[in-house]
Structure formats: C-alpha cells, structure tokens
Amino acid sequence: TGKSKDKEKKKRSRVKQLLTDVKKQVDFWFGDVNLHKDRFLRKLVDESGDGYVDLSVLASFNRMKNLTSDTKLIARALKNSSVVEVNLEGTKVRRLHPIGDPPNDEDSRTVYVELLPRDVSHNWIERVFSKCGNVVYVSIPRYKSTGDSKGFAFVEFEKVEQAQKAIEMLNNPPEDAPRKPGIFPKTLCGKTLHLPVENPTATENPTTTGTATNNFLI
Structure with a gap:
C-alpha cells in the first residue's frame, strides 16, 4: 500500500x-x-x-x-x-488580448552569441544568461538537414540594462566564476560583429536580426 x-x-x-x-x-x-x-x-x-x-x-x-x-x-x-x-x-x-505594436528597442536588448556547440539548447542558454536578468527570447538557428545548431544564437532580455550587464559579465567574469567550458560564458575577442540576416523559418527556429554588440564564446 x-x-x-x-x-x-x-x-x-x-x-x-x-x-x-x-x-x-x-x-x-x-x-x-x-x-x-x-x-x-x-x-x-x-x-x-x-x-x-x-x-x-x-x-x-x-x-x-x-x-x-x-x-x-x-x-x-x-x-x-x-x-x-x-x-x-x-x-x-x-x-486573450490583441497583440500590440512591436517594441522599438529590441536591438539594444539583444546579445549575439557565437561559437556554440552543435547540441546547445534553449534551456541551457536561458539558464546561463538568467544571471544577468530576465531572458524573454532565445533564438538558435539550426540546419534543416541535421537539426544541429549553426553555432550562434540571439539572446533577448527584458531590459536594455540587463543586456548590458550580460556584455559586462562576459567581458569581465568574476574571479570565482567556474572556468570549465559549458558552465560560464567567456569572451572570445570582444570585437564588434555584423549579424547575418536570415529569413525566419517556422515556429521551431525563428531568427532574430539586429545590431550585434559583441562576439562571445560559451
């Protein structure tokens, strides 16, 4: 029983x-x-x-x-x-309610991350970047043939300050931050990149476009 x-x-x-x-x-x-x-x-x-x-x-x-x-x-x-x-x-x-107009500060709230592993997941990225604030959207473009990540992603925060915090944390990780790959994001070289413009696919893998702020390695 x-x-x-x-x-x-x-x-x-x-x-x-x-x-x-x-x-x-x-x-x-x-x-x-x-x-x-x-x-x-x-x-x-x-x-x-x-x-x-x-x-x-x-x-x-x-x-x-x-x-x-x-x-x-x-x-x-x-x-x-x-x-x-x-x-x-x-x-x-x-x-329940009609959708309003799209926000005009999306680019400034979005961080571009690249050099991601093929099997990276939305949950993993959301968990990592939640240290900086409320992650409202994660886009991981994938190859249609294999479903593998293309190696980059877009992370959109609720507020501009949170995106800036993510950039600062990535460029200046705390001394006690874990250094093992896949646990804490680290800067690759801090240079500015231009985001590739792609056509969004179906609901499974939409792509967000905008102005890149930094180049990161996770």
Whole structure:
C-alpha cells in the first residue's frame, strides 16, 4: 500500500510538471515577444479570422512533441492561462488580448552569441544568461538537414540594462566564476560583429536580426 501511494504521488507530480511545461510553452508562443517574430504562427492567427489556432497544429511542433501530442492534455494545461484561452470544444486556442505594436528597442536588448556547440539548447542558454536578468527570447538557428545548431544564437532580455550587464559579465567574469567550458560564458575577442540576416523559418527556429554588440564564446 505504501509503495502504491508513493507511485501514485510520483505520477501526479509528473503530470503536474508536464501541465506546467505545456502551459509555459504555449504562453511563450502566443506571447508578445515571440508572436512579433514568428511569421508562421502569426500568419495562422491572422488568417483564422477569429484568432484561433488548432491545438493539433501546436501538437505538431517539435518542442510540443517532446512534451506531449495529446491535445486534450494541452487544453487542460491552458485552463488557467493568463495569455491564451481555449474554445468551448477544447480544440483551438487564441490570445486573450490583441497583440500590440512591436517594441522599438529590441536591438539594444539583444546579445549575439557565437561559437556554440552543435547540441546547445534553449534551456541551457536561458539558464546561463538568467544571471544577468530576465531572458524573454532565445533564438538558435539550426540546419534543416541535421537539426544541429549553426553555432550562434540571439539572446533577448527584458531590459536594455540587463543586456548590458550580460556584455559586462562576459567581458569581465568574476574571479570565482567556474572556468570549465559549458558552465560560464567567456569572451572570445570582444570585437564588434555584423549579424547575418536570415529569413525566419517556422515556429521551431525563428531568427532574430539586429545590431550585434559583441562576439562571445560559451
């Protein structure tokens, strides 16, 4: 009986975490920051007429596939979302409020990072740069043929000061900062680079363009 209770408790914990992760992902997709950049999803929203997007479409995205392909579970996860709402049938989702104009300080809040490993993840970059402030968007362009990172990424912060803090920290890491690769970012040579201009792909890997501030090695 004790083992059964523990097993059931762990199962509920896993389901709760899954619902949280699903809600976080969908809220991000429909949030202002991503929707201004995501041409594929924005097109679906605009062409729908009422702003609704089928949950089956979201379930087909790679990041959602890694979590679940169950549209009923996705609908359940979004029940208390403050960003989106699900229709009465539980088959579609849309933003609660109309999207506003894109911000005009995006470039100054974005840091360009390159020389990244092929298997770098959004979560890893977000965790590393969260030391400097609230990371609102991470774009890692990938090769379509392999899915590997192209070796660079764009990290957008909520505020300009946070992006500047990231640059300062990268150029002047604290003495007690871990020096092992993959733990703490380090400057390569501190020179200014021009960002490559690419066309954003579908929801999975949008590319942010802007003015580069520094060249970093992680």
